[in-house]
Amino acid sequence: MTIEKKEQQNTVMIDFLLDDVSLMRNSEDLDHFISLESIVLHGDGSMDLPEDQSEKLPDNIHEIPYKGNIQGFQNENEINIQTENAQYCITLK
Secondary structure (H helix, E strand, O other), X not given: OEXXXXXXXXXXXXXXXXXXXXXXXXXXXXXXOOXXXXXXXXXXXXXXXXXXXXXXXXXXXXXXXXXOOOEEEEOOOXXXXXXXXXXXXXXXX
């Protein structure tokens, strides 16, 4: 699958082979930077970089962090998730 993340003026493309999905809850947000909740995608993936380069995702996970409200919808080949900070379009191959 492909994950397209749009945050402010930046777009990141990630190629991902999904093994599992989980939800993570952090007990405290000590620095107000880490979200208290995340959707965690487990599997093998890489992030596209400029000049046809790519970088393997650390720890074989990709997190979709959110605080409070999260919205999503799906159609035949795509899942769209909207958080407070970013929009994610997950396309199945």
